[in-house]
Amino acid sequence: MTRTAFVADTGVFVRAGGPDNEKYQRLRSAVVGAGVTLRLPRRVYAELGGDPHVDTYPSGSVVEEAIAAEWVTVADELDYTNSLVSTVMDQARRFVAAHTGRDEDLVEKADTALLGLSAQLLNSGHTRRVVLLTTDKPAGEAALALFSNHGFDDQVDYRYVGREFLASVEAETFR
Amino acid sequence: MAHAPSRTDDAPLRQFQIVSELLETPPLARVYTHADRTGPVTVGEIVTETGVPQGTVYDYVDRLETAGLLRTVAAGRPAKYATEPVGLTLSTDAGSQTVDTTLIAAVARRETDEDLDVFVDRHGLDGLAAALEYTREFVDGTVNARITARELDLSPLEAEIVLQALEPVVRASTGDGGDC
Numbered sequence: 001m002t003r004t005a006f007v008a009d010t011g012v013f014v015r016a017g018g019p020d021n022e023k024y025q026r027l028r029s030a031v032v033g034a035g036v037t038l039r040l041p042r043r044v045y046a047e048l049g050g051d052p053h054v055d056t057y058p059s060g061s062v063v064e065e066a067i068a069a070e071w072v073t074v075a076d077e078l079d080y081t082n083s084l085v086s087t088v089m090d091q092a093r094r095f096v097a098a099h100t101g102r103d104e105d106l107v108e109k110a111d112t113a114l115l116g117l118s119a120q121l122l123n124s125g126h127t128r129r130v131v132l133l134t135t136d137k138p139a140g141e142a143a144l145a146l147f148s149n150h151g152f153d154d155q156v157d158y159r160y161v162g163r164e165f166l167a168s169v170e171a172e173t174f175r
Numbered sequence: 176m177a178h179a180p181s182r183t184d185d186a187p188l189r190q191f192q193i194v195s196e197l198l199e200t201p202p203l204a205r206v207y208t209h210a211d212r213t214g215p216v217t218v219g220e221i222v223t224e225t226g227v228p229q230g231t232v233y234d235y236v237d238r239l240e241t242a243g244l245l246r247t248v249a250a251g252r253p254a255k256y257a258t259e260p261v262g263l264t265l266s267t268d269a270g271s272q273t274v275d276t277t278l279i280a281a282v283a284r285r286e287t288d289e290d291l292d293v294f295v296d297r298h299g300l301d302g303l304a305a306a307l308e309y310t311r312e313f314v315d316g317t318v319n320a321r322i323t324a325r326e327l328d329l330s331p332l333e334a335e336i337v338l339q340a341l342e343p344v345v346r347a348s349t350g351d352g353g354d355c
Contacts, residue, residue: 137316
């Protein structure tokens with residue numbers, strides 16, 4: 001059984017910058033040093049590679065090197081027929097809409113892929129705890145609020161990946 | 176009956192001129208923002224901290240002082256300068272936009288953040304102003320990059336890039352440890 005799974009969001013890789021960046025190197029060395037991998041929901045992987053204009057930005061596409069070096073993996077497709085996955089994502093969509101004062105139509109179910117993957121991992125019985133690494137505070141708050149209703153008390157946590165997080169990240173962070 | 180035009184430095188069109196210059200000239204915005212964020216400063220301190228050449232800083236300080244956005248707080252040598260806040264609202268048929276010190280700080284950041292420079296090249300100053308409003312919410316935790324992307328017609332990745340680029344500007348404006 002995997003004790004803890006780490007699920008990473010788009011913002012983590014934007015914040016870390018590319019392989020030449022000290023923040024990226026620090027994150028890589030912390031993850032590799034702890035012997036874990038960061039899992040990307042498919043949706044996040046698509047976001048990181050999905051904009052042809054983004055190559056013009058220095059903080060554009062940076063995740064391929066990490067996947068090739070195997071400290072980041074692209075997770076399995078979400079199984080929407082799994083009722084826990086589907087229910088959690090729907091609840092998260094409503095939570096995020098309310099938390100941000102938006103219409104529910106403006107938040108897509110796929111926006112909450114981070115929570116969907118968390119649900120899928122916990123439901124598989126192979127993972128006891130999930131830590132989300134994200135800059136999406138509404139989704140992070142949704143994760144903290146929703147999983148206890150499904151019998152996963154204190155089994156999902158989130159870290160806001162700001163500059164402070166990347167400045168102090170070390171292997172111990174992932175143990 | 177017509178009124179004689181005001182000759183004071185804070186007359187609206189004079190303000191508009193200097194604000195236009197600030198928006199169009201990132202090094203000028205950087206000099207203003209540095210003085211604004213650090214309190215009374217000398218020309219020498221501005222040169223050291225911003226890397227803008229000394230002759231240019233003297234020119235900028237002169238223009239900002241003439242426009243009433245800088246004032247001398249300690250005469251003598253070297254003189255120290257403090258800022259007056261920028262506050263100008265432009266109204267057009269397409270809507271209105273307020274230019275404040277935080278938007279000037281965002282322009283200043285183009286000098287040191289290439290992501291932001293690319294963003295302004297692609298989306299203009301109106302795009303920057305809109306992204307800055309979303310960044311305030313992003314810092315408060317009441318919006319995310321995905322909603323921002325949908326509402327500003329950006330890709331989620333581009334939204335994430337600009338929100339992160341502007342985050343230090345917003346945090347500095349609220350005294351929360353950002354840097355400019």
